[in-house]
Amino acid sequence: MFSQLSKRPWLIAVAISLLLLLWLLSGDAFRAREQVGAEQAPAEMGLSKVQVQWLQAQPMQRQHVVQGQIEAWRRVELRAQISGSVTRLDQDKGSPVTQGQRLLSLSADNRPAQVAKGEAEVRQREAEVNAAQRLRERNLISANELARLQSELAKARAELDMARISLQNTAISAPFAGIYDQRMVELGDFVQPGQSLLSLVDISQLKVSAQIAQQEVIQLKLGQPVRVELLDGRSMEGELHFIAAAADPGSRSFRIEVKVANPEGLRLAGASATLHIATGEALAHRLSPALLSLDASGRHGVKWVNDQQRVEFTPVELISVDNQGAWVSGLPPKVALITLGQGFVEPGQQVISQTVEGS
Known part of the structure:
Protein backbone atom coordinates (compact mmCIF):
# COMPACT_ATOMS: atom_id res chain seq x y z
CA MET A 1 0.00 0.00 0.00
CA PHE A 2 2.79 2.42 0.95
CA SER A 3 4.50 1.58 -2.34
CA GLN A 4 1.36 2.61 -4.16
CA LEU A 5 1.11 5.91 -2.20
CA SER A 6 4.76 6.59 -2.95
CA LYS A 7 3.99 6.27 -6.60
CA ARG A 8 1.09 8.75 -6.21
CA PRO A 9 2.32 11.68 -4.00
CA TRP A 10 -0.83 13.73 -4.61
CA LEU A 11 -2.84 11.14 -2.61
CA ILE A 12 -0.58 11.66 0.38
CA ALA A 13 -1.18 15.41 0.20
CA VAL A 14 -4.95 14.94 0.11
CA ALA A 15 -4.91 12.59 3.12
CA ILE A 16 -2.80 14.98 5.17
CA SER A 17 -5.15 17.84 4.31
CA LEU A 18 -8.20 15.86 5.42
CA LEU A 19 -6.60 14.92 8.74
CA LEU A 20 -5.63 18.54 9.38
CA LEU A 21 -9.18 19.74 8.64
CA LEU A 22 -10.73 17.18 11.04
CA TRP A 23 -8.33 18.21 13.78
CA LEU A 24 -9.18 21.90 13.34
CA LEU A 25 -12.94 21.21 13.41
CA SER A 26 -12.67 19.09 16.55
CA GLY A 27 -10.81 21.90 18.29
CA ASP A 28 -13.48 24.47 17.39
CA ALA A 29 -16.25 22.20 18.72
CA PHE A 30 -14.40 21.67 21.96
CA ARG A 31 -13.88 25.40 22.40
CA ALA A 32 -17.56 25.99 21.63
CA ARG A 33 -18.59 23.54 24.38
CA GLU A 34 -16.25 25.22 26.79
CA GLN A 35 -17.69 28.63 25.91
CA VAL A 36 -21.30 27.46 26.41
CA GLY A 37 -20.41 25.86 29.74
CA ALA A 38 -18.64 29.03 30.81
CA GLU A 39 -21.70 31.11 29.92
CA GLN A 40 -24.17 28.80 31.70
CA ALA A 41 -22.22 28.32 34.89
CA PRO A 42 -22.34 32.00 35.98
CA ALA A 43 -26.08 32.13 35.14
CA GLU A 44 -26.90 29.21 37.42
CA MET A 45 -24.31 29.95 40.05
CA GLY A 46 -25.97 30.88 43.41
CA LEU A 47 -29.58 30.19 42.28
CA SER A 48 -31.72 28.27 44.76
CA LYS A 49 -33.54 25.21 43.57
CA VAL A 50 -37.17 24.69 44.56
CA GLN A 51 -39.80 22.11 43.82
CA VAL A 52 -43.15 23.33 42.54
CA GLN A 53 -46.53 21.76 41.98
CA TRP A 54 -49.06 23.13 39.55
CA LEU A 55 -52.43 23.78 41.19
CA GLN A 56 -55.65 24.65 39.40
CA ALA A 57 -58.42 26.61 41.15
CA GLN A 58 -61.60 24.64 41.82
CA PRO A 59 -65.13 25.74 42.69
CA MET A 60 -65.92 25.14 46.34
CA GLN A 61 -68.57 26.16 48.84
CA ARG A 62 -67.36 29.00 51.02
CA GLN A 63 -68.21 28.52 54.66
CA HIS A 64 -67.44 29.90 58.05
CA ALA A 72 -81.68 24.19 75.52
CA TRP A 73 -84.23 26.12 73.53
CA ARG A 74 -85.80 27.37 76.77
CA ARG A 75 -84.72 27.07 80.38
CA VAL A 76 -86.46 28.50 83.40
CA GLU A 77 -85.79 28.37 87.12
CA LEU A 78 -89.03 28.35 89.11
CA ARG A 79 -88.93 30.22 92.44
CA ALA A 80 -91.24 30.40 95.39
CA GLN A 81 -93.67 33.33 95.40
CA ILE A 82 -94.82 32.69 98.98
CA SER A 83 -93.43 31.23 102.17
CA GLY A 84 -94.39 27.71 103.15
CA SER A 85 -93.29 24.12 103.50
CA VAL A 86 -92.84 21.64 100.68
CA THR A 87 -95.75 19.24 101.18
CA ARG A 88 -95.56 17.15 98.02
CA LEU A 89 -93.16 16.32 95.19
CA ASP A 90 -95.66 15.83 92.40
CA GLN A 91 -93.17 14.75 89.68
CA ASP A 92 -89.78 13.12 89.62
CA LYS A 93 -86.92 15.17 88.27
CA GLY A 94 -85.78 14.07 84.84
CA SER A 95 -89.30 13.24 83.69
CA PRO A 96 -91.05 14.92 80.74
CA VAL A 97 -93.97 17.17 81.70
CA THR A 98 -96.72 19.00 79.85
CA GLN A 99 -97.64 22.66 80.06
CA GLY A 100 -99.65 23.37 83.23
CA GLN A 101 -98.74 20.08 84.94
CA ARG A 102 -98.12 20.39 88.68
CA LEU A 103 -94.52 19.74 89.68
CA LEU A 104 -94.37 20.60 93.39
CA SER A 105 -96.79 21.68 96.15
CA LEU A 106 -96.34 24.06 99.09
CA SER A 107 -98.40 24.20 102.25
CA ALA A 108 -101.62 26.19 101.98
CA ASP A 109 -101.58 27.19 105.70
CA ASN A 110 -104.37 29.76 106.33
CA ARG A 111 -104.69 30.82 102.69
CA PRO A 112 -108.01 29.02 102.03
CA ALA A 113 -109.47 30.85 105.05
CA GLN A 114 -108.17 34.15 103.71
CA VAL A 115 -109.92 33.47 100.40
CA ALA A 116 -113.20 32.64 102.17
CA LYS A 117 -112.93 35.79 104.28
CA GLY A 118 -112.25 37.89 101.20
CA GLU A 119 -115.23 36.43 99.35
CA ALA A 120 -117.53 37.25 102.31
CA GLU A 121 -116.12 40.78 102.49
CA VAL A 122 -116.77 41.32 98.79
CA ARG A 123 -120.39 40.11 99.09
CA GLN A 124 -121.02 42.50 101.99
CA ARG A 125 -119.51 45.47 100.17
CA GLU A 126 -121.47 44.69 97.01
CA ALA A 127 -124.74 44.69 99.02
CA GLU A 128 -123.84 48.02 100.61
CA VAL A 129 -123.09 49.61 97.26
CA ASN A 130 -126.32 48.31 95.70
CA ALA A 131 -128.34 49.75 98.58
CA ALA A 132 -126.48 53.04 98.43
CA GLN A 133 -127.15 53.36 94.69
CA ARG A 134 -130.92 53.02 95.27
CA LEU A 135 -130.79 55.62 98.02
CA ARG A 136 -128.76 57.92 95.81
CA GLU A 137 -131.41 57.75 93.13
CA ARG A 138 -133.83 59.26 95.67
CA ASN A 139 -131.21 61.75 96.92
CA LEU A 140 -131.23 60.13 100.36
CA ILE A 141 -127.40 59.90 100.55
CA SER A 142 -124.68 62.07 99.15
CA ALA A 143 -122.54 61.28 96.15
CA ASN A 144 -119.45 61.23 98.40
CA GLU A 145 -120.97 58.51 100.57
CA LEU A 146 -121.70 56.36 97.51
CA ALA A 147 -118.12 56.87 96.24
CA ARG A 148 -116.73 55.81 99.63
CA LEU A 149 -118.72 52.56 99.58
CA GLN A 150 -117.62 51.84 95.99
CA SER A 151 -114.00 52.38 97.06
CA GLU A 152 -114.43 49.90 99.92
CA LEU A 153 -115.83 47.36 97.43
CA ALA A 154 -112.85 47.80 95.10
CA LYS A 155 -110.46 47.34 98.02
CA ALA A 156 -112.24 44.15 99.13
CA ARG A 157 -112.07 42.74 95.60
CA ALA A 158 -108.33 43.50 95.37
CA GLU A 159 -107.68 41.76 98.68
CA LEU A 160 -109.67 38.75 97.49
CA ASP A 161 -107.58 38.58 94.30
CA MET A 162 -104.37 38.67 96.33
CA ALA A 163 -105.63 35.88 98.60
CA ARG A 164 -106.55 33.73 95.61
CA ILE A 165 -103.15 34.32 93.95
CA SER A 166 -101.39 33.41 97.19
CA LEU A 167 -103.36 30.15 97.31
CA GLN A 168 -102.61 29.42 93.65
CA ASN A 169 -98.89 29.91 94.32
CA THR A 170 -98.89 26.85 96.54
CA ALA A 171 -98.99 24.78 93.34
CA ILE A 172 -95.82 25.03 91.23
CA SER A 173 -96.78 24.16 87.64
CA ALA A 174 -94.87 23.91 84.36
CA PRO A 175 -95.12 27.11 82.27
CA PHE A 176 -94.33 25.07 79.13
CA ALA A 177 -93.80 21.47 78.10
CA GLY A 178 -90.31 20.22 78.78
CA ILE A 179 -88.07 18.17 81.05
CA TYR A 180 -88.18 18.49 84.85
CA ASP A 181 -84.43 19.01 85.07
CA GLN A 182 -83.38 19.84 88.64
CA ARG A 183 -84.93 20.19 92.09
CA MET A 184 -83.32 22.36 94.76
CA VAL A 185 -85.58 21.46 97.70
CA GLU A 186 -86.76 18.31 99.45
CA LEU A 187 -90.00 17.25 101.09
CA GLY A 188 -90.59 19.22 104.28
CA ASP A 189 -88.23 22.11 103.45
CA PHE A 190 -89.46 25.56 104.44
CA VAL A 191 -89.00 28.08 101.65
CA GLN A 192 -89.14 31.85 101.42
CA PRO A 193 -90.30 34.07 98.53
CA GLY A 194 -87.63 34.16 95.81
CA GLN A 195 -86.03 30.86 96.79
CA SER A 196 -85.20 28.51 93.89
CA LEU A 197 -87.34 25.37 93.78
CA LEU A 198 -86.69 23.60 90.48
CA SER A 199 -85.65 24.11 86.85
CA LEU A 200 -87.45 23.19 83.66
CA ALA A 282 -66.00 30.61 45.15
CA LEU A 283 -62.90 29.52 43.19
CA ALA A 284 -60.19 28.33 45.54
CA HIS A 285 -57.07 26.17 45.78
CA ARG A 286 -56.69 23.22 48.12
CA LEU A 287 -53.25 22.87 49.66
CA SER A 288 -51.44 21.73 52.76
CA PRO A 289 -51.62 24.21 55.67
CA ALA A 290 -47.86 23.70 56.08
CA LEU A 291 -47.32 25.67 52.87
CA LEU A 292 -48.85 28.82 54.36
CA SER A 293 -46.44 31.48 55.57
CA LEU A 294 -46.57 35.03 56.93
CA ASP A 295 -45.25 38.20 55.38
CA ALA A 296 -43.78 41.16 57.25
CA SER A 297 -47.28 42.48 57.93
CA GLY A 298 -48.42 39.19 59.43
CA ARG A 299 -50.68 38.28 56.50
CA HIS A 300 -51.19 34.64 55.53
CA GLY A 301 -49.95 33.82 52.05
CA VAL A 302 -48.14 31.33 49.84
CA LYS A 303 -45.00 31.47 47.68
CA TRP A 304 -45.07 30.45 44.04
CA VAL A 305 -42.92 30.80 40.90
CA ASN A 306 -43.95 32.98 37.97
CA ASP A 307 -43.13 32.52 34.28
CA GLN A 308 -39.81 34.39 34.72
CA GLN A 309 -38.75 31.89 37.39
CA ARG A 310 -39.04 34.47 40.14
CA VAL A 311 -40.63 33.92 43.54
CA GLU A 312 -43.97 35.60 44.20
CA PHE A 313 -45.76 35.96 47.55
CA THR A 314 -49.54 36.35 47.40
CA PRO A 315 -51.69 36.98 50.49
CA VAL A 316 -54.61 34.55 50.62
CA GLU A 317 -57.89 34.27 52.43
CA LEU A 318 -58.21 31.10 54.47
CA ILE A 319 -61.67 29.78 53.63
CA SER A 320 -61.63 26.53 55.61
CA VAL A 321 -59.23 24.07 57.20
CA ASP A 322 -59.71 20.37 57.96
CA ASN A 323 -57.57 17.27 58.45
CA GLN A 324 -57.09 16.86 54.70
CA GLY A 325 -55.94 20.38 53.88
CA ALA A 326 -56.85 24.04 53.58
CA TRP A 327 -58.95 25.92 51.03
CA VAL A 328 -57.58 29.36 50.16
CA SER A 329 -58.60 32.09 47.73
CA GLY A 330 -56.67 34.97 46.20
CA LEU A 331 -54.20 33.08 43.98
CA PRO A 332 -54.12 33.11 40.15
CA PRO A 333 -56.35 30.41 38.62
CA LYS A 334 -53.30 28.24 37.80
CA VAL A 335 -50.20 28.58 39.91
CA ALA A 336 -46.83 26.84 40.34
CA LEU A 337 -46.84 26.51 44.12
CA ILE A 338 -43.50 26.03 45.85
CA THR A 339 -43.77 22.79 47.81
CA LEU A 340 -40.13 22.34 48.81
CA GLY A 341 -37.60 25.05 49.63
CA GLN A 342 -40.01 27.90 50.25
CA GLY A 343 -38.33 28.72 53.55
CA PHE A 344 -35.04 29.51 51.80
CA VAL A 345 -36.29 31.90 49.12
CA GLU A 346 -37.76 35.39 49.21
CA PRO A 347 -40.21 37.23 46.92
CA GLY A 348 -38.51 38.56 43.79
CA GLN A 349 -35.65 36.06 43.99
CA GLN A 350 -34.62 34.18 40.83
CA VAL A 351 -34.80 30.41 41.29
CA ILE A 352 -34.52 27.14 39.42
CA SER A 353 -37.83 25.28 39.71
CA GLN A 354 -38.41 21.60 39.29
CA THR A 355 -41.94 20.31 38.85
CA VAL A 356 -42.69 17.36 41.10
CA GLU A 357 -44.06 14.24 39.48
CA GLY A 358 -47.80 13.79 39.39
CA SER A 359 -48.53 17.51 39.63
Whole structure:
Protein backbone atom coordinates (compact mmCIF):
# COMPACT_ATOMS: atom_id res chain seq x y z
CA MET A 1 0.00 0.00 0.00
CA PHE A 2 2.79 2.42 0.95
CA SER A 3 4.50 1.58 -2.34
CA GLN A 4 1.36 2.61 -4.16
CA LEU A 5 1.11 5.91 -2.20
CA SER A 6 4.76 6.59 -2.95
CA LYS A 7 3.99 6.27 -6.60
CA ARG A 8 1.09 8.75 -6.21
CA PRO A 9 2.32 11.68 -4.00
CA TRP A 10 -0.83 13.73 -4.61
CA LEU A 11 -2.84 11.14 -2.61
CA ILE A 12 -0.58 11.66 0.38
CA ALA A 13 -1.18 15.41 0.20
CA VAL A 14 -4.95 14.94 0.11
CA ALA A 15 -4.91 12.59 3.12
CA ILE A 16 -2.80 14.98 5.17
CA SER A 17 -5.15 17.84 4.31
CA LEU A 18 -8.20 15.86 5.42
CA LEU A 19 -6.60 14.92 8.74
CA LEU A 20 -5.63 18.54 9.38
CA LEU A 21 -9.18 19.74 8.64
CA LEU A 22 -10.73 17.18 11.04
CA TRP A 23 -8.33 18.21 13.78
CA LEU A 24 -9.18 21.90 13.34
CA LEU A 25 -12.94 21.21 13.41
CA SER A 26 -12.67 19.09 16.55
CA GLY A 27 -10.81 21.90 18.29
CA ASP A 28 -13.48 24.47 17.39
CA ALA A 29 -16.25 22.20 18.72
CA PHE A 30 -14.40 21.67 21.96
CA ARG A 31 -13.88 25.40 22.40
CA ALA A 32 -17.56 25.99 21.63
CA ARG A 33 -18.59 23.54 24.38
CA GLU A 34 -16.25 25.22 26.79
CA GLN A 35 -17.69 28.63 25.91
CA VAL A 36 -21.30 27.46 26.41
CA GLY A 37 -20.41 25.86 29.74
CA ALA A 38 -18.64 29.03 30.81
CA GLU A 39 -21.70 31.11 29.92
CA GLN A 40 -24.17 28.80 31.70
CA ALA A 41 -22.22 28.32 34.89
CA PRO A 42 -22.34 32.00 35.98
CA ALA A 43 -26.08 32.13 35.14
CA GLU A 44 -26.90 29.21 37.42
CA MET A 45 -24.31 29.95 40.05
CA GLY A 46 -25.97 30.88 43.41
CA LEU A 47 -29.58 30.19 42.28
CA SER A 48 -31.72 28.27 44.76
CA LYS A 49 -33.54 25.21 43.57
CA VAL A 50 -37.17 24.69 44.56
CA GLN A 51 -39.80 22.11 43.82
CA VAL A 52 -43.15 23.33 42.54
CA GLN A 53 -46.53 21.76 41.98
CA TRP A 54 -49.06 23.13 39.55
CA LEU A 55 -52.43 23.78 41.19
CA GLN A 56 -55.65 24.65 39.40
CA ALA A 57 -58.42 26.61 41.15
CA GLN A 58 -61.60 24.64 41.82
CA PRO A 59 -65.13 25.74 42.69
CA MET A 60 -65.92 25.14 46.34
CA GLN A 61 -68.57 26.16 48.84
CA ARG A 62 -67.36 29.00 51.02
CA GLN A 63 -68.21 28.52 54.66
CA HIS A 64 -67.44 29.90 58.05
CA VAL A 65 -66.45 27.28 60.61
CA VAL A 66 -66.83 28.36 64.23
CA GLN A 67 -67.05 26.60 67.57
CA GLY A 68 -70.37 26.85 69.37
CA GLN A 69 -72.18 25.83 72.53
CA ILE A 70 -75.40 23.82 72.44
CA GLU A 71 -78.13 25.19 74.69
CA ALA A 72 -81.68 24.19 75.52
CA TRP A 73 -84.23 26.12 73.53
CA ARG A 74 -85.80 27.37 76.77
CA ARG A 75 -84.72 27.07 80.38
CA VAL A 76 -86.46 28.50 83.40
CA GLU A 77 -85.79 28.37 87.12
CA LEU A 78 -89.03 28.35 89.11
CA ARG A 79 -88.93 30.22 92.44
CA ALA A 80 -91.24 30.40 95.39
CA GLN A 81 -93.67 33.33 95.40
CA ILE A 82 -94.82 32.69 98.98
CA SER A 83 -93.43 31.23 102.17
CA GLY A 84 -94.39 27.71 103.15
CA SER A 85 -93.29 24.12 103.50
CA VAL A 86 -92.84 21.64 100.68
CA THR A 87 -95.75 19.24 101.18
CA ARG A 88 -95.56 17.15 98.02
CA LEU A 89 -93.16 16.32 95.19
CA ASP A 90 -95.66 15.83 92.40
CA GLN A 91 -93.17 14.75 89.68
CA ASP A 92 -89.78 13.12 89.62
CA LYS A 93 -86.92 15.17 88.27
CA GLY A 94 -85.78 14.07 84.84
CA SER A 95 -89.30 13.24 83.69
CA PRO A 96 -91.05 14.92 80.74
CA VAL A 97 -93.97 17.17 81.70
CA THR A 98 -96.72 19.00 79.85
CA GLN A 99 -97.64 22.66 80.06
CA GLY A 100 -99.65 23.37 83.23
CA GLN A 101 -98.74 20.08 84.94
CA ARG A 102 -98.12 20.39 88.68
CA LEU A 103 -94.52 19.74 89.68
CA LEU A 104 -94.37 20.60 93.39
CA SER A 105 -96.79 21.68 96.15
CA LEU A 106 -96.34 24.06 99.09
CA SER A 107 -98.40 24.20 102.25
CA ALA A 108 -101.62 26.19 101.98
CA ASP A 109 -101.58 27.19 105.70
CA ASN A 110 -104.37 29.76 106.33
CA ARG A 111 -104.69 30.82 102.69
CA PRO A 112 -108.01 29.02 102.03
CA ALA A 113 -109.47 30.85 105.05
CA GLN A 114 -108.17 34.15 103.71
CA VAL A 115 -109.92 33.47 100.40
CA ALA A 116 -113.20 32.64 102.17
CA LYS A 117 -112.93 35.79 104.28
CA GLY A 118 -112.25 37.89 101.20
CA GLU A 119 -115.23 36.43 99.35
CA ALA A 120 -117.53 37.25 102.31
CA GLU A 121 -116.12 40.78 102.49
CA VAL A 122 -116.77 41.32 98.79
CA ARG A 123 -120.39 40.11 99.09
CA GLN A 124 -121.02 42.50 101.99
CA ARG A 125 -119.51 45.47 100.17
CA GLU A 126 -121.47 44.69 97.01
CA ALA A 127 -124.74 44.69 99.02
CA GLU A 128 -123.84 48.02 100.61
CA VAL A 129 -123.09 49.61 97.26
CA ASN A 130 -126.32 48.31 95.70
CA ALA A 131 -128.34 49.75 98.58
CA ALA A 132 -126.48 53.04 98.43
CA GLN A 133 -127.15 53.36 94.69
CA ARG A 134 -130.92 53.02 95.27
CA LEU A 135 -130.79 55.62 98.02
CA ARG A 136 -128.76 57.92 95.81
CA GLU A 137 -131.41 57.75 93.13
CA ARG A 138 -133.83 59.26 95.67
CA ASN A 139 -131.21 61.75 96.92
CA LEU A 140 -131.23 60.13 100.36
CA ILE A 141 -127.40 59.90 100.55
CA SER A 142 -124.68 62.07 99.15
CA ALA A 143 -122.54 61.28 96.15
CA ASN A 144 -119.45 61.23 98.40
CA GLU A 145 -120.97 58.51 100.57
CA LEU A 146 -121.70 56.36 97.51
CA ALA A 147 -118.12 56.87 96.24
CA ARG A 148 -116.73 55.81 99.63
CA LEU A 149 -118.72 52.56 99.58
CA GLN A 150 -117.62 51.84 95.99
CA SER A 151 -114.00 52.38 97.06
CA GLU A 152 -114.43 49.90 99.92
CA LEU A 153 -115.83 47.36 97.43
CA ALA A 154 -112.85 47.80 95.10
CA LYS A 155 -110.46 47.34 98.02
CA ALA A 156 -112.24 44.15 99.13
CA ARG A 157 -112.07 42.74 95.60
CA ALA A 158 -108.33 43.50 95.37
CA GLU A 159 -107.68 41.76 98.68
CA LEU A 160 -109.67 38.75 97.49
CA ASP A 161 -107.58 38.58 94.30
CA MET A 162 -104.37 38.67 96.33
CA ALA A 163 -105.63 35.88 98.60
CA ARG A 164 -106.55 33.73 95.61
CA ILE A 165 -103.15 34.32 93.95
CA SER A 166 -101.39 33.41 97.19
CA LEU A 167 -103.36 30.15 97.31
CA GLN A 168 -102.61 29.42 93.65
CA ASN A 169 -98.89 29.91 94.32
CA THR A 170 -98.89 26.85 96.54
CA ALA A 171 -98.99 24.78 93.34
CA ILE A 172 -95.82 25.03 91.23
CA SER A 173 -96.78 24.16 87.64
CA ALA A 174 -94.87 23.91 84.36
CA PRO A 175 -95.12 27.11 82.27
CA PHE A 176 -94.33 25.07 79.13
CA ALA A 177 -93.80 21.47 78.10
CA GLY A 178 -90.31 20.22 78.78
CA ILE A 179 -88.07 18.17 81.05
CA TYR A 180 -88.18 18.49 84.85
CA ASP A 181 -84.43 19.01 85.07
CA GLN A 182 -83.38 19.84 88.64
CA ARG A 183 -84.93 20.19 92.09
CA MET A 184 -83.32 22.36 94.76
CA VAL A 185 -85.58 21.46 97.70
CA GLU A 186 -86.76 18.31 99.45
CA LEU A 187 -90.00 17.25 101.09
CA GLY A 188 -90.59 19.22 104.28
CA ASP A 189 -88.23 22.11 103.45
CA PHE A 190 -89.46 25.56 104.44
CA VAL A 191 -89.00 28.08 101.65
CA GLN A 192 -89.14 31.85 101.42
CA PRO A 193 -90.30 34.07 98.53
CA GLY A 194 -87.63 34.16 95.81
CA GLN A 195 -86.03 30.86 96.79
CA SER A 196 -85.20 28.51 93.89
CA LEU A 197 -87.34 25.37 93.78
CA LEU A 198 -86.69 23.60 90.48
CA SER A 199 -85.65 24.11 86.85
CA LEU A 200 -87.45 23.19 83.66
CA VAL A 201 -85.87 22.90 80.20
CA ASP A 202 -87.35 22.62 76.72
CA ILE A 203 -85.19 20.50 74.39
CA SER A 204 -87.76 19.88 71.66
CA GLN A 205 -85.55 22.38 69.86
CA LEU A 206 -81.97 23.35 70.54
CA LYS A 207 -80.02 26.52 69.91
CA VAL A 208 -76.31 26.63 69.23
CA SER A 209 -74.68 29.92 70.14
CA ALA A 210 -71.31 31.14 68.85
CA GLN A 211 -69.27 34.31 68.34
CA ILE A 212 -68.36 35.39 64.82
CA ALA A 213 -65.84 38.02 63.74
CA GLN A 214 -67.06 41.45 62.68
CA GLN A 215 -65.59 41.12 59.15
CA GLU A 216 -67.54 37.89 58.62
CA VAL A 217 -70.93 38.80 60.06
CA ILE A 218 -71.84 40.87 56.97
CA GLN A 219 -71.88 37.63 54.94
CA LEU A 220 -74.60 36.09 57.12
CA LYS A 221 -78.36 36.39 56.83
CA LEU A 222 -81.24 35.10 58.91
CA GLY A 223 -82.73 31.81 57.79
CA GLN A 224 -79.69 30.48 55.95
CA PRO A 225 -78.93 26.77 56.52
CA VAL A 226 -76.22 25.72 58.96
CA ARG A 227 -74.68 22.29 59.51
CA VAL A 228 -74.03 21.48 63.16
CA GLU A 229 -71.29 18.90 63.69
CA LEU A 230 -71.31 17.14 67.06
CA LEU A 231 -68.20 15.92 68.88
CA ASP A 232 -69.00 12.29 68.01
CA GLY A 233 -69.07 13.08 64.29
CA ARG A 234 -72.85 13.19 63.86
CA SER A 235 -74.38 16.15 62.07
CA MET A 236 -77.66 18.02 62.52
CA GLU A 237 -79.25 20.57 60.23
CA GLY A 238 -80.33 23.96 61.52
CA GLU A 239 -80.95 27.52 60.44
CA LEU A 240 -79.57 30.86 61.54
CA HIS A 241 -82.33 32.57 63.53
CA PHE A 242 -80.49 35.30 65.47
CA ILE A 243 -77.65 37.75 64.74
CA ALA A 244 -76.74 40.28 67.43
CA ALA A 245 -77.29 43.90 66.46
CA ALA A 246 -74.15 45.04 68.31
CA ALA A 247 -70.74 43.48 68.85
CA ASP A 248 -69.47 42.38 72.23
CA PRO A 249 -67.37 45.30 73.58
CA GLY A 250 -64.58 43.00 74.73
CA SER A 251 -64.11 40.63 71.80
CA ARG A 252 -65.60 42.83 69.02
CA SER A 253 -67.44 39.74 67.82
CA PHE A 254 -71.15 39.17 67.25
CA ARG A 255 -73.29 36.53 68.94
CA ILE A 256 -75.25 34.29 66.63
CA GLU A 257 -77.76 31.54 67.39
CA VAL A 258 -78.70 28.57 65.23
CA LYS A 259 -82.06 26.83 65.74
CA VAL A 260 -81.92 23.03 65.48
CA ALA A 261 -84.91 20.69 65.58
CA ASN A 262 -84.56 17.89 68.14
CA PRO A 263 -87.62 15.63 67.70
CA GLU A 264 -85.88 12.70 69.37
CA GLY A 265 -85.19 14.73 72.51
CA LEU A 266 -81.44 14.06 72.41
CA ARG A 267 -79.75 15.29 75.59
CA LEU A 268 -77.15 17.53 73.99
CA ALA A 269 -77.62 20.81 75.86
CA GLY A 270 -74.32 21.96 77.35
CA ALA A 271 -72.14 20.14 74.81
CA SER A 272 -69.85 21.75 72.24
CA ALA A 273 -70.40 21.67 68.49
CA THR A 274 -68.87 23.02 65.28
CA LEU A 275 -70.95 25.26 63.04
CA HIS A 276 -70.46 25.10 59.27
CA ILE A 277 -72.15 28.16 57.77
CA ALA A 278 -72.24 28.19 53.96
CA THR A 279 -71.80 31.65 52.40
CA GLY A 280 -71.73 30.94 48.65
CA GLU A 281 -69.50 29.37 46.00
CA ALA A 282 -66.00 30.61 45.15
CA LEU A 283 -62.90 29.52 43.19
CA ALA A 284 -60.19 28.33 45.54
CA HIS A 285 -57.07 26.17 45.78
CA ARG A 286 -56.69 23.22 48.12
CA LEU A 287 -53.25 22.87 49.66
CA SER A 288 -51.44 21.73 52.76
CA PRO A 289 -51.62 24.21 55.67
CA ALA A 290 -47.86 23.70 56.08
CA LEU A 291 -47.32 25.67 52.87
CA LEU A 292 -48.85 28.82 54.36
CA SER A 293 -46.44 31.48 55.57
CA LEU A 294 -46.57 35.03 56.93
CA ASP A 295 -45.25 38.20 55.38
CA ALA A 296 -43.78 41.16 57.25
CA SER A 297 -47.28 42.48 57.93
CA GLY A 298 -48.42 39.19 59.43
CA ARG A 299 -50.68 38.28 56.50
CA HIS A 300 -51.19 34.64 55.53
CA GLY A 301 -49.95 33.82 52.05
CA VAL A 302 -48.14 31.33 49.84
CA LYS A 303 -45.00 31.47 47.68
CA TRP A 304 -45.07 30.45 44.04
CA VAL A 305 -42.92 30.80 40.90
CA ASN A 306 -43.95 32.98 37.97
CA ASP A 307 -43.13 32.52 34.28
CA GLN A 308 -39.81 34.39 34.72
CA GLN A 309 -38.75 31.89 37.39
CA ARG A 310 -39.04 34.47 40.14
CA VAL A 311 -40.63 33.92 43.54
CA GLU A 312 -43.97 35.60 44.20
CA PHE A 313 -45.76 35.96 47.55
CA THR A 314 -49.54 36.35 47.40
CA PRO A 315 -51.69 36.98 50.49
CA VAL A 316 -54.61 34.55 50.62
CA GLU A 317 -57.89 34.27 52.43
CA LEU A 318 -58.21 31.10 54.47
CA ILE A 319 -61.67 29.78 53.63
CA SER A 320 -61.63 26.53 55.61
CA VAL A 321 -59.23 24.07 57.20
CA ASP A 322 -59.71 20.37 57.96
CA ASN A 323 -57.57 17.27 58.45
CA GLN A 324 -57.09 16.86 54.70
CA GLY A 325 -55.94 20.38 53.88
CA ALA A 326 -56.85 24.04 53.58
CA TRP A 327 -58.95 25.92 51.03
CA VAL A 328 -57.58 29.36 50.16
CA SER A 329 -58.60 32.09 47.73
CA GLY A 330 -56.67 34.97 46.20
CA LEU A 331 -54.20 33.08 43.98
CA PRO A 332 -54.12 33.11 40.15
CA PRO A 333 -56.35 30.41 38.62
CA LYS A 334 -53.30 28.24 37.80
CA VAL A 335 -50.20 28.58 39.91
CA ALA A 336 -46.83 26.84 40.34
CA LEU A 337 -46.84 26.51 44.12
CA ILE A 338 -43.50 26.03 45.85
CA THR A 339 -43.77 22.79 47.81
CA LEU A 340 -40.13 22.34 48.81
CA GLY A 341 -37.60 25.05 49.63
CA GLN A 342 -40.01 27.90 50.25
CA GLY A 343 -38.33 28.72 53.55
CA PHE A 344 -35.04 29.51 51.80
CA VAL A 345 -36.29 31.90 49.12
CA GLU A 346 -37.76 35.39 49.21
CA PRO A 347 -40.21 37.23 46.92
CA GLY A 348 -38.51 38.56 43.79
CA GLN A 349 -35.65 36.06 43.99
CA GLN A 350 -34.62 34.18 40.83
CA VAL A 351 -34.80 30.41 41.29
CA ILE A 352 -34.52 27.14 39.42
CA SER A 353 -37.83 25.28 39.71
CA GLN A 354 -38.41 21.60 39.29
CA THR A 355 -41.94 20.31 38.85
CA VAL A 356 -42.69 17.36 41.10
CA GLU A 357 -44.06 14.24 39.48
CA GLY A 358 -47.80 13.79 39.39
CA SER A 359 -48.53 17.51 39.63
